[in-house]
Amino acid sequence: MRHRLLAVAAFAAATAMTARAQSPASVTPERLVAEAKRAAGLDHPGTFLRICVAPDNLNAGPRPPPPTGPRTVPDRGTWYAAPYKVFDDFYFVGTRIHSAWALTTRDGIVVIDTLFDYASEPEIVDGLTALGLDPRNIKYVLISHAHGDHDQGAALLQSRYGAKVVMGAADWDATLERPATAAGGVPKRDITVGSEGTKITLGGTTIDVIATPGHTRGTLSYIFPVHDKGRTLTVAYAGGTAFNFPREAQNFAIYRDSQKKMGGAARAAGATVLMTNHSEFDRAYDRARLAQLPRAAGEKHPYETDAATVQRYFEMSGLCAEAQRLSMESAN
Numbered sequence: 464m465r466h467r468l469l470a471v472a473a474f475a476a477a478t479a480m481t482a483r484a485q486s487p488a489s490v491t492p493e494r495l496v497a498e499a500k501r502a503a504g505l506d507h508p509g510t511f512l513r514i515c516v517a518p519d520n521l522n523a524g525p526r527p528p529p530p531t532g533p534r535t536v537p538d539r540g541t542w543y544a545a546p547y548k549v550f551d552d553f554y555f556v557g558t559r560i561h562s563a564w565a566l567t568t569r570d571g572i573v574v575i576d577t578l579f580d581y582a583s584e585p586e587i588v589d590g591l592t593a594l595g596l597d598p599r600n601i602k603y604v605l606i607s608h609a610h611g612d613h614d615q616g617a618a619l620l621q622s623r624y625g626a627k628v629v630m631g632a633a634d635w636d637a638t639l640e641r642p643a644t645a646a647g648g649v650p651k652r653d654i655t656v657g658s659e660g661t662k663i664t665l666g667g668t669t670i671d672v673i674a675t676p677g678h679t680r681g682t683l684s685y686i687f688p689v690h691d692k693g694r695t696l697t698v699a700y701a702g703g704t705a706f707n708f709p710r711e712a713q714n715f716a717i718y719r720d721s722q723k724k725m726g727g728a729a730r731a732a733g734a735t736v737l738m739t740n741h742s743e744f745d746r747a748y749d750r751a752r753l754a755q756l757p758r759a760a761g762e763k764h765p766y767e768t769d770a771a772t773v774q775r776y777f778e779m780s781g782l783c784a785e786a787q788r789l790s791m792e793s794a795n
């Protein structure tokens with residue numbers, strides 16, 4: 464028996480040494496993608512497919528330029544979603560594709576992300592009203608990043624209701640360069656978040672705003688509480704996902720480091736709910752509808768997972784970014 468134990472220990476030590484000896488040489492982009500696939504499991508397929516698998520995966524060619532010229536508003540039937548109460552104090556006011564949320568507190572409402580301009584009035588303003596909430600109580604508008612699908616409603620909520628718009632420093636700079644004729648208009652600078660992040664507190668609820676540059680230079684992610692039938696759950700909200708930034712190794716390193724930072728913040732806060740701002744990544748529209756159905760005793764909320772599942776999200780997104788960075792480095 465003692466011999467067997469010694470043999471097992473020796474084998475384990477030898478294996479560990481081999482793994483150590485091999486690891487620097489054997490870390491390849493493909494291996495990182497395989498690790499990311501394991502981390503994603505069946506919990507995070509949308510984001511994994513988008514950033515680790517074709518057409519955005521390794522060796523992706525140059526991208527087509529963004530469309531120019533007058534923008535057409537897509538047919539309402541393709542995007543409109545009814546508003547839903549999802550937690551005791553958290554409401555879905557997004558489209559089927561893009562998420563916008565209202566976090567209610569005793570002193571007013573925090574809106575997270577604001578959709579394209581064509582959707583912000585029917586989804587956010589009319590949605591809140593339909594849910595029995597008053598859009599005049601919107602105090603803060605948090606913009607995860609300055610891309611039109613998340614920020615075009617900001618100027619409307621600011622000018623009509625006096626809400627304070629919160630954005631990352633680099634994204635404010637980009638926003639303020641837009642012409643006044645930009646879709647949805649241009650919000651005025653309110654609260655600028657630097658690399659150190661900030662906390663927004665309203666009515667006793669605090670949102671930890673974390674700078675996670677990568678998707679854009681000013682991307683913000685959030686940690687905040689919601690309540691499920693009175694029980695507090697902590698949300699980790701990833702503010703930027705796709706790799707549609709300039710394809711430079713350094714940008715992937717910045718993105719990778721932000722995933723690690725956000726994963727650490729989520730772990731420290733004990734987050735068991737993972738959210739992003741596209742249904743493609745977190746199935747927000749599906750989960751919002753599932754949340755309307757009765758639950759059996761002890762059955763979890765459709766958005767609730769566990770701390771490890773939330774960790775695997777950021778592990779996966781960091782690995783996908785590192786795979787891209789490494790593939791660019793080895794191509795040089």
Ligand SMILES: [Zn+2]
Binds near residue numbers: 678
């Ligand atoms: Zn974006």
